[in-house]
Amino acid sequence: MRTAVSRLELLQPRSVREALRMLRDEGPLVPLAGCTDVYVGLNFGTLSAKRFIDLWPLDEMRAIRSTGGVLSIGALATYTELIRSPLVARRLPILAAAAREIGGVQIQNRGTLGGNVANGSPAGDSLPVLAVAEAMLVLSSAAETRRVPFNSFFSGYRKSVLRLDEIIAAIEVPRVDGRQWFRKVGTRAAQAISKVVLAGIRSDRPRIALGSVAPTVIRLPKTEGALASGAPIEEARRVLEGEIRPIDDLRSTAEYRRRVSANLLERFWRDTAG
Numbered sequence: 001m002r003t004a005v006s007r008l009e010l011l012q013p014r015s016v017r018e019a020l021r022m023l024r025d026e027g028p029l030v031p032l033a034g035c036t037d038v039y040v041g042l043n044f045g046t047l048s049a050k051r052f053i054d055l056w057p058l059d060e061m062r063a064i065r066s067t068g069g070v071l072s073i074g075a076l077a078t079y080t081e082l083i084r085s086p087l088v089a090r091r092l093p094i095l096a097a098a099a100r101e102i103g104g105v106q107i108q109n110r111g112t113l114g115g116n117v118a119n120g121s122p123a124g125d126s127l128p129v130l131a132v133a134e135a136m137l138v139l140s141s142a143a144e145t146r147r148v149p150f151n152s153f154f155s156g157y158r159k160s161v162l163r164l165d166e167i168i169a170a171i172e173v174p175r176v177d178g179r180q181w182f183r184k185v186g187t188r189a190a191q192a193i194s195k196v197v198l199a200g201i202r203s204d205r206p207r208i209a210l211g212s213v214a215p216t217v218i219r220l221p222k223t224e225g226a227l228a229s230g231a232p233i234e235e236a237r238r239v240l241e242g243e244i245r246p247i248d249d250l251r252s253t254a255e256y257r258r259r260v261s262a263n264l265l266e267r268f269w270r271d272t273a274g
């Protein structure tokens with residue numbers, strides 16, 4: 001049953017500082033960014049929270065800039081802003097590629113990168129990109145700002161180290177060397193949740209991440225090691241098939257996901273050769 005909106009409370013801070021104070025003094029509060037995930041929960045009545053804080057108007061959390069070689073993306077940057085950003089196109093084109101495949105135009109105009117991370121779905125399309133880019137998450141509270149490596153952020157299925165008094169303020173991406181590759185496999189091109197999503201970076205230290213094959217997005221250290229040591233792609237495929245433990249669910253079967261993941265690995269390796 002739908003959640004009755006009249007029983008919900010919304011706090012509207014005018015600055016990030018005020019938002020952090022509210023989270024500390026008036027919490028627990030659920031942050032709202034573009035609301036594209038939250039509204040689904042409200043509509044299905046699966047969200048038990050009653051008190052929310054609206055981050056969407058806080059433009060200071062929207063900037064995309066480069067500082068000292070680090071690409072810094074405000075957590076409120078939308079997919080449309082990522083697609084249009086010359087900096088993202090130059091530094092991390094696979095993030096723009098992922099953004100282009102998320103939802104449709106309406107979702108791209110509202111959905112944010114910070115929301116995709118905080119929502120923590122293993123099918124979140126931006127997550128494998130942030131995993132191979134070895135991004136850092138800037139987490140802010142009234143007390144402190146701390147930086148957590150993206151690859152240490154998730155602690156289980158939709159669980160993370162984010163505290164109740166914290167928000168994701170920004171996502172920082174260090175310089176990425178090597179050829180970048182991204183592919184999402186879903187039922188159709190638009191508005192489909194991925195069955196498998198792979199991001200890769202080819203350099204002397206190959207990096208590979210997969211979404212939708214485990215409770216969280218995962219890096220594949222054994223497969224990366226096989227490729228780094230010059231193993232033929234057939235052997236790397238076998239290593240990958242042993243390294244992941246996908247499940248059967250509504251969207252796909254474990255067997256299909258395993259096979260498609262190996263096919264994507266091979267395609268990544270062929271496309272980025274030479």
Ligand SMILES: Cc1cc2nc3c(=O)[nH]c(=O)nc-3n(C[C@H](O)[C@H](O)[C@H](O)COP(=O)(O)OP(=O)(O)OC[C@H]3O[C@@H](n4cnc5c(N)ncnc54)[C@H](O)[C@@H]3O)c2cc1C
Nearest residue numbers: 033034035036037038102103111112115116118124125168
């Ligand atoms: C029709 C439709 C299609 C979709 N298609 C895709 C798709 O193809 N691929 C995909 O990956 N996703 C898809 N999504 C899911 C969703 O659009 C994305 O996950 C989006 O990035 C969520 O961002 P948001 O700003 O709307 O988050 P919100 O809904 O505002 O928030 C999501 C969660 O993150 C928390 N949160 C948000 N921002 C912050 C922050 N800065 N700090 C701390 N917590 C925060 C919220 O409290 C909430 O728990 C789709 C959703 C819909 C409705």
